[in-house]
Every structure is written in structure tokens, then in C-alpha cells.
Amino acid sequence: MLRxxxxxxxxxxxxxxxxxxxxxxxxxxxxxxxxxxxxxxxNPFGGRSVPSVFVWDAVFDPLVRIGEDGAPVPxxxxxxxxxxxxxxxxxxxEGVVFSNGAAFDADAVVTTFEFLMTExxxxxxxxxxxxxxxxxxxxxxxxxxxxxxxPDPVLPNKLGxxxxxxxxxxxxxxxxxxxxxxxxxxxxxxxxWGTGQAELVAxxxxxxxxxxxxxxxxxxxxxxxxxxxxxxxQIDVGFGFSPDNIRQMEANGIRVEASPAPQVMSLxxxxxxxxxxxxxxxxxxxxxxxxxDRELMAEVLLAGIGxxxxxxxxxAAFGYDPSIPPFPFDPEEARxxxxxxxxxxxxxxxxxxxxxxxxxxxxxxxxxxxxxxxxGIRVDLQQITFSEWLPNFLRNTWxxxxxxxxxxxxxxxxxxxxxxxxxCMKNPAHFCDEAMTPYVDATFAEFDPAVREGLLHELHAKTxxxxxxxxxxxQVDVTGFAxxxxxxxxxxxSVFYENxxxx
Numbered sequence: 154m155l156r157x158x159x160x161x162x163x164x165x166x167x168x169x170x171x172x173x174x175x176x177x178x179x180x181x182x183x184x185x186x187x188x189x190x191x192x193x194x195x196n197p198f199g200g201r202s203v204p205s206v207f208v209w210d211a212v213f214d215p216l217v218r219i220g221e222d223g224a225p226v227p228x229x230x231x232x233x234x235x236x237x238x239x240x241x242x243x244x245x246x247e248g249v250v251f252s253n254g255a256a257f258d259a260d261a262v263v264t265t266f267e268f269l270m271t272e273x274x275x276x277x278x279x280x281x282x283x284x285x286x287x288x289x290x291x292x293x294x295x296x297x298x299x300x301x302x303x304p305d306p307v308l309p310n311k312l313g314x315x316x317x318x319x320x321x322x323x324x325x326x327x328x329x330x331x332x333x334x335x336x337x338x339x340x341x342x343x344x345x346w347g348t349g350q351a352e353l354v355a356x357x358x359x360x361x362x363x364x365x366x367x368x369x370x371x372x373x374x375x376x377x378x379x380x381x382x383x384x385x386x387q388i389d390v391g392f393g394f395s396p397d398n399i400r401q402m403e404a405n406g407i408r409v410e411a412s413p414a415p416q417v418m419s420l421x422x423x424x425x426x427x428x429x430x431x432x433x434x435x436x437x438x439x440x441x442x443x444x445x446d447r448e449l450m451a452e453v454l455l456a457g458i459g460x461x462x463x464x465x466x467x468x469a470a471f472g473y474d475p476s477i478p479p480f481p482f483d484p485e486e487a488r489x490x491x492x493x494x495x496x497x498x499x500x501x502x503x504x505x506x507x508x509x510x511x512x513x514x515x516x517x518x519x520x521x522x523x524x525x526x527x528x529g530i531r532v533d534l535q536q537i538t539f540s541e542w543l544p545n546f547l548r549n550t551w552x553x554x555x556x557x558x559x560x561x562x563x564x565x566x567x568x569x570x571x572x573x574x575x576x577c578m579k580n581p582a583h584f585c586d587e588a589m590t591p592y593v594d595a596t597f598a599e600f601d602p603a604v605r606e607g608l609l610h611e612l613h614a615k616t617x618x619x620x621x622x623x624x625x626x627x628q629v630d631v632t633g634f635a636x637x638x639x640x641x642x643x644x645x646x647s648v649f650y651e652n653x654x655x656x
Contacts, residue, residue: 181366183638183653186379186388188510190351190372192540195335195343196328197316198269200278200543201564203646204510207392208370210648211353212252213316213337216243216262217309219645223471223566225309229257229317229338235600238304245295251319252342252356259291264320266299273328278547279314281580282573285597306600310565313647340651341368349373361651364640368650374538376509380633383407389638389655394631395512396456408634415469415645417462417560418511419622420504420521421575423551423583430554431500438620440490444528445521446482450626454513454520458631462624464613465560465571469645472568472596472609477617480624487528499529503553507539511559511628518557521625549581556583559628563646568609569596575621584621 187207193199197209216230230243249257266289274280286308288300301308319336326334335343340363341353349372355363371388373379380398383391384405394402399409420441422432431437447461461479466472491499504522508515522532535553545551546558560571572578572593577585592612599605632643640652 181655183365183368183390183641183650183655184388185368185370186373186382186391187370188372188374188376188379188393189539190346190349190370192543194332194346196332197318197335197337198274198277198279198328201314201316202561203392204372204539206564206646207648208343208351208353209316209337210339211341211368211650212335212339212343213318214339215315215317216245216312218313218647219310219564219566221644223469223645225313225565229262230309230312233309236298238600239301241299241301241305241308242292243297243299245297246360247295249338249360250358251322251336251338252358253319253322253336254358255319255321255336257317257338258294259297261317261320262297263289263291264323265315265317268318268323268328269315275580276547278543278574281547282314282570283311284578284580303594304598304600306597306605307565307567307569310567311570313564359651363651364654374509383633383635386635389635390641391633392630392643393510393512394633395516396454396458396629396631397513398633399456399631402633406636408636409631410634410643411458411629411631413459413467413469414511414628414630415467415562415566416511416628417465417467417571418514418517418625418628419462419558419560420506420518420555420625421558421583421622422620423549423554423556425581425583425585426549426551427554430502431494431496432502432554434494435618435620436490436494437496438623440487440494440528441525441530441623442480442620443483443487443490444530445480445524445623445625447479447624447626448482450513450517450520454516455626455629459512459629460627462627463617464624465575465616466562466568466609466613467627470562470566470568470570471602472606472613474610474613476610477613484524484528491529496529499531501531501533502555503533503535504555504557505535505537505542505545505551505553506557507542508536510539512631514557517625521623546583549583551583555623558622560622561646566645568613569593572596572612572616586619586621589615589619589621 187204189204191205217225220226233243268274269280285301290298322336342356344352344354351370353368379391382388463479464477596608637656642649
């Protein structure tokens, strides 16, 4: 039986006016419900993750995406090769145009990467993950070389992070203006931004022309509002449901896709922002990990679809180590470690979390807080929006000692990805232990897949000695589709809209 948790009541703030407007749209417009719009609107460098990709995947294209088998597949780059250990050559797709009619070529790639190498670009979420990219060179109109500061065997995978912008619009408007009027090569273009709503129209000049006329994307922060909107027919697709919603959706004729997600849900320790935090002591971090009952969370709150987490990767990502089990549930040992670290009576901390975006996330956080309280770690759990979460994450300005975060391998489906933003590699880092750096560097330098997989296993093991986070669960994705929607694919946290049809 699930143990009693603290009350964590959320106010119902669904945008009913937006839903009513969406219901009046033409039949060939796909209506998508998600928990938020991109905080940076049409500036695609604000972070390659959900919920932003629900808009950006329609508007932009990267050079490379990751296919269902975890291997990179061509998009705007048709092929690539290693010229030397720190230089990759990409051969670009010809005949592609942006939504404003401008031709896509090497200049667009150069403009995009040159921005990411500026101070402003480096401070963006995408730019911070590509800090090892130190040069981009136009070889000819449809060939570019990208140079890295050291060997990077997964650079093609990582380029799934980078959406290519139209250079003329980017230069003329600047990042802020471009955010309002983005121009990409995707299947759709942004027609307007509204309060909690984005209207997209088909891009007839796209190299992947869509089957439908448009997309309306609605921000419905609370999961119950998305669920009712989907069941009532006010939206056609809803993202971010929980396993306990599946039965109700299926009973109402909703098609459900539920699968393991490429992310580990965690409460991250903001130790650099709070040097006096008890979590600067590894014994305290280990105590917190021992205090939480992950098996209960996985079996009850995730209905057995998800699993308890014990490392930074999931089975969906290259480098996952199946021999590393989830942390055991051992509150007695947790109390002993706290006493040894000088906290026999526990302590008080604050955690900031976003809820409503991933299955049972509110309930999982509540259960973690309840478990921690049993050993003396008293957590004030405070809900924030993703728009509030992101600047704190980018600038390391966390007001509390913990925050909700995920070790997310998407979009390049390699276990190394989370280490680029959850270790000393991130600038500014919210957690930094240089003992991890040699393991991260060795993994980045190795091109042989078999050797590299072994190095990732060593990195996971080392991470579990240092514990930059309180592991919770390997998350799941639960998406609901109205019967009239066909052809929508959601693969490795990328959305493919071009083949959607509405009956």
C-alpha cells in the first residue's frame, strides 16, 4: 500500500478560452495539448527538450536525428565522415528552402554554429552542451566542416540538438526578434503566438510537405485539464499523461502509447549555489538516496511501466549498465550516515520542481519528500513553471538546495549526454566534483564503440560513488491520440508531424 504523502494541491488553471477557440478551427488542423510552450518561443537554442520540441520539431530541422534504433539518420545532412579526430565533414541536402523562400545551404549551418560559439550562444542551453565545438568552416555551398576542441565520437548524434535557422532572418531580427518570427525548413511555420497557444500553418515549400493544414499547440499545465480536453474532443493529441490515466483514456476510445522514456527523474543537488548545504557531504547525498523507496514509486505510481533508477542512463541509451541495480531502500542506514555526517536530528531544505509534465511526477516528488522526512531530511517542496525552472538551471541561481531535474539521453540517445549538463562540464555548474572529469573526458575521446561502452559503465559506477543527484525512477512516456489522428510519430523525444492525417 502506498504510504501517506504530504498534501501538494495544485490549482486548476487550464486555458478554457484557448480550448474553445481551438474547437472552432478547421478539421484539418491538429490540436495538441502539452504542459507549456517554449520559454524562448521560436528561438530554438533555449533547450532541445520537451515541451519545447512540440513546437520546434514542426518548424525546424537539425542536420541529424536519432532513429528508432538509436543510430543517427540524415536530415539536413545527407552524410558525414571523420576527416581527422577533431574535424567532421557534413555533406548537406540540396534543394531545401526555408519557409521564407530562402535557400538552405552551408551559410545557414555556418551562421547557426557561429552564433552558438559566441558568448550569448554559449550561455544558451544548446550552446552550453556544445562547448567543445570550436570551429565551423564552409568547404563549398553544400559541405561544412565542424571542428571540436578534442575528439568527439558522438558529434553526429549531438547535432540532433541543433536546429538550423535561416541566416538572413536571424541576422536581421536578432535572437529576440527571431523568437517572435522564426524561420526554419520544417513542415510548418509559426503564424502567431498567443497566451498559452501557438498557431502553426503548413509550409508548402518544405522538403517534407505536411498532409494537414496546420497545428494548434495549447499549453494546459495541469494533467487533468489535458485529459478532459482529449476525452471531450477539444484536443487531438495529449502529451505527458500518467499510467493511472490509461484506463480512462482507453475506455473513451483514446489510443494510448506508453513506453520507457530516455530519462532518469531525479532531485538534483544544487551544491555550488549553496556551499553550506548539507548535500556538500557525500554521506548526506548517499543517505538521501538510501531513504527513498523507488520500487514503491515504480510499481504503484508508474504501474510497473517505469523502474527504479540507479544510474544516469536508461536502457534506451547507449552505455546503460544493466549490472547496476537501483539504490536499495534502507532508511536505517540513511539515519546512521546522517548522524555520522553531523546531522543526527536531520535538517531543512527547499526543492523547486515542475509538475504535470511527466507521468506521476507530482506524486513521485511527494513520495520522495515523505520518505526523506522519515529519516530527518525535511523538504519544503515548491512548485514552479518550466519557464521559471529554465533560467535558474542555465544560470545556476537556484534559491533552494535541490531541484527537480532529469538525466535525459534524448535527443542523441547516448548516456554521455546528461554528463554535459549535470557535472563540471556545465558552465555554470550546479554540481561539480572534478573526480568525475577524467572519466567523462576518457569517454569523449574514445571512438571504438565497444571500448566506449565499457568507459561509460565505469563513468556510471563512479557517478554512484559521488552522487550528484537523488535518483528516483526511470520515467515513461504516455501519450494519448484521438481516433481521428493517424501517422503521428513520437520517437526518442522527437515529434514527426509531416505524415499526420486527420480522418
